[in-house]
Amino acid sequence: MRGAQSLKDTFNNLLSALVQYHLDLGAGIVWPFLALALGLLVRGYFLSQPMRGDEAYTFLHYVNQGFLSLFDYSAPNNHVLNTLLIKLSTSFWGASPASIRLPAFLAGLAAIVLAFYLARCLGKDSNSGILIAVASAVFPYLILYSTNARGYSLIVALTLLMAWVGYRFSNDPSKSGLLLLALFSALGMLAIPVMILPVAGIFFWIVGLLLTKKTPPKTILSRFVIPFGVLSAALTLVFYAPVIAVSNGVASIISNKFIEPQSWEVFLAQLLPQLQKSFIELSRDVPPAVLLAVLALVVLGLAVSVRRRNWDVLLILPCLVLGAFFVLLVQHTSPYARTWIYVIPFILLVADAGLVFLLEHVPGRFQVWVNAFLVFAGLFFALNLMSENIIVTYADTSAFPEAPIVVEYLKPIFKPGDTLRVSPTADWSVYFYFWYDGISSLLTGQSNSTGRIFFISKKSRGPLEDAAAQRYTLLLDMGNMALYQGKR
Numbered sequence: 001m002r003g004a005q006s007l008k009d010t011f012n013n014l015l016s017a018l019v020q021y022h023l024d025l026g027a028g029i030v031w032p033f034l035a036l037a038l039g040l041l042v043r044g045y046f047l048s049q050p051m052r053g054d055e056a057y058t059f060l061h062y063v064n065q066g067f068l069s070l071f072d073y074s075a076p077n078n079h080v081l082n083t084l085l086i087k088l089s090t091s092f093w094g095a096s097p098a099s100i101r102l103p104a105f106l107a108g109l110a111a112i113v114l115a116f117y118l119a120r121c122l123g124k125d126s127n128s129g130i131l132i133a134v135a136s137a138v139f140p141y142l143i144l145y146s147t148n149a150r151g152y153s154l155i156v157a158l159t160l161l162m163a164w165v166g167y168r169f170s171n172d173p174s175k176s177g178l179l180l181l182a183l184f185s186a187l188g189m190l191a192i193p194v195m196i197l198p199v200a201g202i203f204f205w206i207v208g209l210l211l212t213k214k215t216p217p218k219t220i221l222s223r224f225v226i227p228f229g230v231l232s233a234a235l236t237l238v239f240y241a242p243v244i245a246v247s248n249g250v251a252s253i254i255s256n257k258f259i260e261p262q263s264w265e266v267f268l269a270q271l272l273p274q275l276q277k278s279f280i281e282l283s284r285d286v287p288p289a290v291l292l293a294v295l296a297l298v299v300l301g302l303a304v305s306v307r308r309r310n311w312d313v314l315l316i317l318p319c320l321v322l323g324a325f326f327v328l329l330v331q332h333t334s335p336y337a338r339t340w341i342y343v344i345p346f347i348l349l350v351a352d353a354g355l356v357f358l359l360e361h362v363p364g365r366f367q368v369w370v371n372a373f374l375v376f377a378g379l380f381f382a383l384n385l386m387s388e389n390i391i392v393t394y395a396d397t398s399a400f401p402e403a404p405i406v407v408e409y410l411k412p413i414f415k416p417g418d419t420l421r422v423s424p425t426a427d428w429s430v431y432f433y434f435w436y437d438g439i440s441s442l443l444t445g446q447s448n449s450t451g452r453i454f455f456i457s458k459k460s461r462g463p464l465e466d467a468a469a470q471r472y473t474l475l476l477d478m479g480n481m482a483l484y485q486g487k488r
Contacts, residue, residue, distance in 0.1 A: 034375050050401040050429065072246050086103055089103055104151075115349070119132045128353075423456065456482075
């Protein structure tokens, strides 16, 4: 009871601090709300995009089955915390692409606000936080996973929460702050186990901040390192208890084929190319001039932090790198590009510090115009993403945007006894729309059918073989999809 009351008091204190913080912002409160409006605009536009294969699989296999299936870790596709939130969302508003993605959507919006708060805490300047908030609102990769029913936007939001609470903890260590850090860490692990990378980074950052404040190592060990490690591990175990029970052990969680350690030779050979590929993927559709400007601001932000001994900003990126490096050395498995999504706001955080330094040397009226320019540039970029439907074109997580169109085409002609075959990575998007359109019953018992055969080809997977092409008649051809009909 005492621990629960302490946690409640901590939440109340954080809420009071947020309210007071907004009151102290004065007219400056317009900037985070404008950034949030940008994020809401562009994410809302893409919220109902065609369902991608991975999120469709999550819904059909885990959310839309019995209660125990929510905790079934038969594949890493089940981002359990996100799955539970999807179940809650669809229970209230019914199942649609928008409601299925609502948890990721809200986490993506929360990340914009949290990024602003964190920058203001670390920068303590009236211009701090504007760049990071606007950039986070319109960053294509962040938009993609804010409108994709996966757990990655939850990882971003929870990492920012950990950083914010961790900064407060470094200034005023408390049991309640420690409990919050462990709670957010465990929730992130429940979302996706790759949360271990940002947790390790934030852990090293807090240790570094405590050292810069002359905290004795023995005190750091006894008041942070050991209790945080024990609490976060215990909470993670508690949260995963239903998963372990339903999945018959921990093997599927800690030793599945996607995270099996590679040989050192393979791991080291792949590491640099994989990091280069990840950078290209994460920065996709960000104009080169903008990337160069951000890089210059990051360098400036680091240099200014060194000069002013602003350890809060200076240590954050190196510690995130150190934490990830430590985990990768232990696991020696090359991570997917999307694993690094949590780093994006922190790169922007350091760039924000660089811009704030530049604005210190110009008149106040010009500072306002620069901030306004950032918002208008963000709006222009968001409108461009929307007008060209850029996010929908991303192939990430088994995208097949033609799925609702081909299912709508098949709906009046697909009859009981017919068979449907679909190219890999297009299949679950198609199956989702068969379910969504209320005709999924037509897909049952196909192996014993004697009717017609329909084949949906994802053209990027390769053309039909000549022998197969002779047995099929092309019915529909558009985008990355071709629909064929054949006879048995």
